Amino acid sequence: MKNTKLFPFERNKYFYGKLLSVDDFELEQDYMNNKRRMLNRYLNGCGVVAGLYVVGLDEQTISVEAGIALDATGRELVMDVPVVKKLSMLDGFGVCRSRRDRPYIYLCLEYGETETDRVHNVTKNARPERDGEDVDYNKIREGCRLYLTDREPELENMSPSALYEDVKTVYWKDGVRICQIMPRYVRSGNHTELRVTVENLGRKTISFSYDLILTCLLHENQTKLRVSFDEMLVERTGSYELIYRLDTTESANVEGTLAIDPDTVRLSVSGQKTEERFEGRQTVRIGREEEKAEMVRSYYRAAMENIAESGSRQPIYLARIFFVEAGDTYIIERIDNVPFRQYVKNGYLETALDQMMMRELKAGERAGSTGGRRQGGGGGKEEAPGIAVSKGTAVIPLAAAAQRGERFFSDEIIHGLGLGRVAIVLGTQRDEENLVTYGSSEVFEKEGVEAEVAARLDVDKGSFVIGARLLSPTQEGRLVVHWTAVRDMRDAVQEKSDKRIYITPGILELHVRESHYLEAVCENMLEKAVRWSVKDQAGTVDARGCYTAPNVPGVYEVVAQSVAFPEVRASIFVVVRDYDA
Template identity: 30%
Template sequence: MKKARMFPFERNRYFYGKLLTVRDFESEQKYFNDKRRLLNRLLFGSGVVAGMQVVAVDDKTVTVEMGVAIDYLGREIVVSAPVTLKLSMIDGFTNNEYKKNVYLYVAYDEKGREPVHSVGNSSVRGEETSEYNRFLESYRLYVKEEAPSPLSFEHGGLMEDIVTLYQDNDVRVTQRMPKYANPGDVVDVTLIVEKTLQTPRVSLAFEYAADGFDALGKEGNSVRFLEPGDKQDTEYRLSYSVKVQDRPGTIGRLTLNPGATELYVGDNRIPLDQTVSHSVDIITQPVAERILKDWYERSLDQAAEGYGDQNVCLAKIGLLQLGPTYMIEQVERVPFDEYIPNASLMHRVSRNGRTAASNRFYAESQAYDLDFGSKPELDVVYHPERNAFDFKLGIPKPQTIKDEISTGTVDIPLEKQDKSGLRFFSRGKRNYVTEEIMHGLGEGQVTVVVGLEEIPDPNAPVGSGGAKVYFGASDVFKDTEYEAVLPNITFGTLIYPEKGCFRIGMKLSGGTEAILLRVRWWAFKKLEDGSNIVVSGISEALNEAAATAE
């Protein structure tokens, strides 16, 4: 089948006495082949059906196992027996630098078999001629040393918007994000860095401008990638998330300006000379329905022949330079996921609920401690490929208090004495007992601690700055810069456990010029378990973090 076009179909019509020629027999074969291949192409797609694993036998040799594939024109490719070849002997391998990734492809190929004498041709030409008696539907293995464009795959441009930030012989940096999104969706943007094994470490930092999207995460609109120093991979992926704004019917754009982008390969900074931008349609229609709509609205020519020049990639082979030669470092099978799944298997997997349903989400969470008094933190990343949310929650540590506490003040006016000019308590002169004070901790035993509060300015409001509180004997600070202007007072407390209140008793050791004494008290009630306080703190942190995320 030399031509890609497989339609319209024309079938032989037989009748008695019909003269059958080569054209009729060829038409008979072409009719059935073309129809089967068209259905293969449209119903099943292209890729590996079974087998065809690529295995490195030694440093320079690979084996392709038995298997079946369907190419982009619907033709069946059958590898009927394992084939072992030196990489340098495969068509297309001209790698003199020995530092690249090479890509092994399989293609459909017809080969003539069984040459026989052609009686008809010899009568016409006069000399003996031969023709092949059979065609062997075979295959051809070949190597490409350049990575295929992500848009060269049929489904790539249908579901994702793919842009290339930079590409040369050793490094390619691309970025992908969904082509369609609904308002309010959290979508992943995936940065892909592909490199050869010998290329120095790659680092990339940029800031993006978003129109129709809100940045998520601590870094805002900044993205940084640094190749790990302890790895030797040829591909790295970094994902960050954006939230789609409520702007249905518009096109969202995510733009990377070369002036705000820094790309380093080793110590060399690579200049970027063009602005790249993603375009995402913000739609109210379910994304899956819109993708299927685009798929079904393809023309027949595009559906049947649009990728006719593309073949199935079986492996990406990483090569490592060893002096003047090379060795196979690693083999990645079917690197672009060109597989054809079995329909009955997919049905059973779907029925058993092992695939992510569109209306079911999964959550993965991780909590970490923050210092007491810090604001709670919430970072959410959505992974659409598995319908999963990744929550990272920072919770401030609770106070290490196992008691309930309440506090308050009591102001006690002093009465001036006529003879001495000094002031004492208005009743009982040197002794004073307050009225019942409700501590607010309910019934039960409490501990009350009492101190004398000093306010420099008598007219200052309660709780104003500059106040000091003295516990115990204040005369221990005498003759120091912290000496109190208040008299030395002895305190006592009387607790009423069943009434939930207490009294404060005071004894004044001498007179004072102050007209008002302010007594500060703290009431402590021991809890059987302090977990209520901790749970309450976590609940408040969660509520505040959720409000921040909204």
């Protein structure tokens, strides 16, 4: 079953006296196999179905768990037992090392089959390729093959997001990839977003800029958009995202386009200008219907054609393996499993997700029936979907006979919206009056304390200080300031995703009952307390990170979880061996 062609379907027609040959029996197998593969591909998709998790056992060895996947032609890739391999023993390793322009390689999985069970063949010399041997193979064993490659995937065909997003790689070289992600459909008169993702896995910093020429789209009422990025101006993480808002014209049933102006491209690597070309042109369908309706219509109109075109070109990318070369040898640095999210969701999982969604909806309905928004007084919170609001009043004491230009400050105020960025609105109030002035106090008639007010936010502490600068002398002894803090909770989610934990050492090998201290390193978090745990009670770990291996050899997972941000966690796998191993 090495063929990847599914159509047309043809099966045997039986009749009494029909003489059956090898071709007839192979046709029978192909018919049933191709029907099953068609359903696998068109109904389920391609990717990992279960298992196939990749773990680093030591500095040069990986282990791939047993599992199953579907390839791009619907064939089942089954690994019934775990596989342990040194990277250097896998196909493709030598080729990848010979042209090193990035610090990682991909571990891929593809369909494979082998002939087994040698038997005597009475029709000697019937098959010329056997060179006159009187033996043949009685069975074909289906399986799969692991190999390494440095070939980048075709991102457009990787996941279901390709149905509603157009991913265009505009630059890729020396570990630097710049992609533009644009919705395929947008409703006329609505706005949409262009996302530019930057991935720099090399050792050098980059900066770039270029212009996009827009058709039937506008950015700040202009038909030109300048995209620019400088890695020196941000915290270096290796992965970045730029977002630009685009508005559509009132035209409908037209194609909006974004095209790179090649004359405007500027790229610098570690401060040195390079002459490189950025290429890219994307289109978006601007219609009268909702985006979902347009996507569904387009899918049913062209799904078979699109899937057939992808054919067998796309393997299953199980892992991206980062490694460091040290002379003639190498050291595995880290492993990212299924980097392009090639997963297949089965009906059982979909049912569980639907049930969770219904539970969340019911919980939301119950919360809404208790009275809607919660109003707060001094320092209280007011909540709305996606928005959190906190209010309060601060009294800033002033010096006696304070003069123009003097500055006064409040105590530190905890706004109660968590760590990260918030917007703070300030208003001043005259004593014993219900008039609150927002903005410049010079606009209205002189009354009370005339002062400019501002707030300085500490994003790492969740607090702020209000400062006031007098615009005229005053005998008043204090200044009353009302403050309102507003936070978009979508930003809070993003900020939490920027926080991370990693454990050192990254790979640990112990003997049974042996102990070792682990260290959890917290990034972008003021509160660095972590909670240690071991999955499946495989050994013990105390509050200081001292892990003690169990009595049974195996591979076990130790988890460090942030106390302040429970959703931020990290884990390592500990290889436990017996003393005589």
